[in-house]
Amino acid sequence: MNFVDDYTVLDLEMTGLAVKKDKIIEVGAIKVRNNQIVDTFKSFVNPHMKLSDKIINLTGIEDGMLVDAPEEDEVMYKLIEFIGDDCLVGQNLIFDYSFIKQWAVNKNLKLDLYYCDTLKIARTILPKDEKKDLENLCKFFDIKRENAHRALDDSIETMQIYEKMKEIAKRNDLEKLCFLPRKFNVKLKKQLKATNKQKEQLTRYLANKNVKYEINWETLTRNEASRIMDRLYVKYGR
Structure with a gap:
């Protein structure tokens, strides 16, 4: 089987976990060609809401850093252009993608993308007793963890994890079906504008x-x- 060597890694930071009410505050993406980073994209997003202490402590992002940040529309259109037709790679990517999908649905834009999820791959090829969150995957692969829960840094670390898992699969002739790109199947309803x-x-x-x-x-x-x-x-x- 051929592994995906050309792809875009994506990570988002949000005000919370709920797609219907929370907002994107930071976007980080890297474009990979032949297993090498060739371009990056990062931006804050103005959520027009106060951040909770939990999010501030988790990400290090503060309200003042977002006051003059671009609007969501501006960042999302640029991100979609950056991704192009690439297969997306990310850690628990369905969660991040849901926020982009909700924005696209609201704008009547069609997204038809494929993805590889490092969390699902790790659950398939790594020892069962190993924790599979990004923090512990970095420890497992001896990847230096810098600026945790910042979008671009998390994207770079996810890319390194993905490449190392490909190496393991090739070296040990492990089950490789988990590396096959899958089409996103996220269904969300359009959020209507306030009356x-x-x-x-x-x-x-x-x-x-x-x-x-x-x-x-x-x-x-x-x-x-x-x-x-x-x-x-x-x-x-x-």
């Missing part, structure tokens, strides 16, 4: 309560508007 009534309600409430709350009105969805309103009610009353 004028919702925007008016939010604007009126914030003015009446004299509350400052950062909202990206251009990208605000109906679900987001409802969640924001619920949070405001809990904190400030009706």
